[in-house]
Amino acid sequence: MEFFAVLDARHSIRAFAPTPVDKDKLDAILAAANGAPSALNAQSYEIYIAQGREQAAAIAAATWNQTFVGQAPVVLIFCSNPSRSEDQLGAEGARTFALQDAAIACTFAMLAATAQSLATVWVGAFDPAAVARLIGAPAGVIPVAILPVGYAAQPHEPTTRRTLSDLVHSISPAPSPPSL
Numbered sequence: 782m783e784f785f786a787v788l789d790a791r792h793s794i795r796a797f798a799p800t801p802v803d804k805d806k807l808d809a810i811l812a813a814a815n816g817a818p819s820a821l822n823a824q825s826y827e828i829y830i831a832q833g834r835e836q837a838a839a840i841a842a843a844t845w846n847q848t849f850v851g852q853a854p855v856v857l858i859f860c861s862n863p864s865r866s867e868d869q870l871g872a873e874g875a876r877t878f879a880l881q882d883a884a885i886a887c888t889f890a891m892l893a894a895t896a897q898s899l900a901t902v903w904v905g906a907f908d909p910a911a912v913a914r915l916i917g918a919p920a921g922v923i924p925v926a927i928l929p930v931g932y933a934a935q936p937h938e939p940t941t942r943r944t945l946s947d948l949v950h951s952i953s954p955a956p957s958p959p960s961l
């Protein structure tokens with residue numbers, strides 16, 4: 782699919798068919814995530830995979846009962862892992878950048894899924910401690926985003942966006958360089 786067509790085709794889907802996701806497609810999603818940029822190229826994130834009804838349902842139970850998560854044949858859990866960049870960035874910097882690393886990896890995965898006609902929804906509302914326990918994440922590896930992946934069982938809901946004139950702000954006059 783052409784890149785801008787992928788962006789147009791992506792919508793949150795909250796109902797999944799039981800049709801499994803081919804391994805090739807899942808591999809392509811994971812490879813896309815692995816190609817995402819990351820701070821210092823440290824890839825301060827981890828990806829966990831829940832597959833099958835039982836595992837997906839367990840994850841769903843930790844998402845304040847967003848039951849559609851449990852319908853997805855594949856559920857990817859993107860976690861930050863600041864320990865991978867703490868030496869270079871310090872605790873606070875590593876925490877912030879690891880969050881961004883995990884988020885952009887999830888974004889790449891989401892778009893790679895869309896490009897293969899798969900449906901996703903970014904799930905950010907969940908109990909991180911419960912999810913960490915379920916996936917067996919070691920201390921310091923913190924769930925950031927959950928991405929159910931599968932085939933849509935319902936059309937997407939219409940959504941709106943702000944206008945670009947509301948969203949985009951020109952800086953004027955030209956800013957002076959910060960005094961450091």
Ligand SMILES: Cc1cc2nc3c(=O)[nH]c(=O)nc-3n(C[C@H](O)[C@H](O)[C@H](O)COP(=O)(O)O)c2cc1C
Nearest residue numbers: 791792793794795847902903904905906907937940
């Ligand atoms: C950080 C983040 C957290 C989100 N959390 C949830 C969630 O917990 N449950 C859900 O159903 N959708 C969640 N969404 C999906 C948004 O509701 C959705 O992207 C938005 O309504 C726009 O719709 P669209 O994705 O179809 O364009 C989340 C999206 C983002 C980016």
